[in-house]
Amino acid sequence: MVLGKRLRYLRERAGVSFDDAARVIDVTPLTIRRMEKAEVGLRIPYVKELLGTYGVQADEVEDFLALARKANEPGWWYKYRDVLPDWFRAYVSLESEASVIRLYEPHYVPGLLQTDDYAAALMRVGFPNGDEEEIARRVELRVRRQELLSRPDAPAIWAVLEETVLRRPVGGAEVMRAQIDHLSEVLELPKVRIQIMRFAAGAHPGAFGPFHYFRFGFSELPDVVYTESLAGAVYVDQPDDVVNYLEVMDRMTVQAEPVARTRSILGELRKEL
Numbered sequence: 316m317v318l319g320k321r322l323r324y325l326r327e328r329a330g331v332s333f334d335d336a337a338r339v340i341d342v343t344p345l346t347i348r349r350m351e352k353a354e355v356g357l358r359i360p361y362v363k364e365l366l367g368t369y370g371v372q373a374d375e376v377e378d379f380l381a382l383a384r385k386a387n388e389p390g391w392w393y394k395y396r397d398v399l400p401d402w403f404r405a406y407v408s409l410e411s412e413a414s415v416i417r418l419y420e421p422h423y424v425p426g427l428l429q430t431d432d433y434a435a436a437l438m439r440v441g442f443p444n445g446d447e448e449e450i451a452r453r454v455e456l457r458v459r460r461q462e463l464l465s466r467p468d469a470p471a472i473w474a475v476l477e478e479t480v481l482r483r484p485v486g487g488a489e490v491m492r493a494q495i496d497h498l499s500e501v502l503e504l505p506k507v508r509i510q511i512m513r514f515a516a517g518a519h520p521g522a523f524g525p526f527h528y529f530r531f532g533f534s535e536l537p538d539v540v541y542t543e544s545l546a547g548a549v550y551v552d553q554p555d556d557v558v559n560y561l562e563v564m565d566r567m568t569v570q571a572e573p574v575a576r577t578r579s580i581l582g583e584l585r586k587e588l
Contacts, residue, residue: 316353318379318386320535322365323351329369339368357383395456398449402547406527409539409550411463413470415530417564419521421477423485424494426457427464428474428501428509433494434458436486464504471506475521475567478513481584488588495585499578510571511580519570520563528560 326336326347333344340361349355362383366376392399392407399407410416410427418425424433434457438450445453463469484491501507512519527541540551540560551557572580 317533317535318357318383319351319353321379322362325366325369325371326351331369336365336368340364356387359383359387391459392456395452395459398452398456400547405550406541406548407460409529409541410460410470412531412536413529414468414532415471415473416527417473417561418525418527419475419564419567420480420525421522422480422483422525424476424480424498425474427461427472428498428507429457429461430490430494430497431458432486432490436490464501464507469504469506471508473508473510473568475510475512475564475571478511478584481511481581492585492588495581495588499581502578508574509577510568510574511577512567512571513580516570516572519567521567526560528557528564 333347336347337344342361346355350357350361359380363376363380366379371379390404390408390411392404396404416427423429423437426434429437431454434454435450438445438453442449442453464472481491481495485494498509502509524542529539529541531538537552537554538557538561540557542549542551551560
């Protein structure tokens with residue numbers, strides 16, 4: 316996505332139209348548009364020809380091509396493609412590159428904060444026809460995603476969870492106690508904040524469904540909001556729409572219990588199990 320936006324900038328700076336760029340590499344103007352929108356891979360010979368046409372200096376061309384080769388490499392999640400839906404691959408990529416992840420979950424503990432047993436219990440419900448090997452693969456993928464929490468450049472995680480999330484028995488009391496203990500542990504991480512929306516808070520603006528907000532360390536990448544349904548997912552990146560989600564999240568963080576109260580609330584809920 317970053318390289319596509321840079322290609323667009325370089326083309327526009329050089330005053331080259333979509334049609335002219337397409338003729339250089341003998342493709343349709345639509346292909347140029349798709350390259351700039353990151354809808355197709357960046358073929359190195361094409362990129363080299365385009366950069367030359369855009370008047371980019373030789374040393375800068377080599378730097379750009381090196382980044383393009385890296386961008387074309389499969390992500391670590393490629394080995395899990397058998398259990399990773401096409402519509403969710405973009406999510407894993409965004410999650411891996413984000414500098415800030417804010418999310419609202421009304422039903423379940425977010426994947427990044429789940430224990431193995433909690434994740435396995437959810438997988439058995441979500442994929443009732445899956446055998447144990449498939450379930451184990453799906454759990455393994457979820458655990459691999461959680462490795463980003465311990466990276467030196469870990470993203471800031473700020474989650475708002477409905478009280479329902481912690482009261483809904485997933486996998487039984489023992490699994491839930493371990494899950495709540497795990498949430499208490501991740502609160503020790505410097506970049507993790509969790510707030511709980513108590514029942515007593517009443518109606519709030521995010522109650523229509525879960526959503527995840529991503530911000531990145533690249534100026535070329537817009538903020539992205541992810542929403543999910545049974546049929547797939549929607550990735551929202553239009554600024555006005557993203558701002559609406561962000562405003563809703565901000566209002567919910569005011570209405571939810573303060574972060575300082577989260578640990579004691581977790582302790583209270585655990586005692587009830």
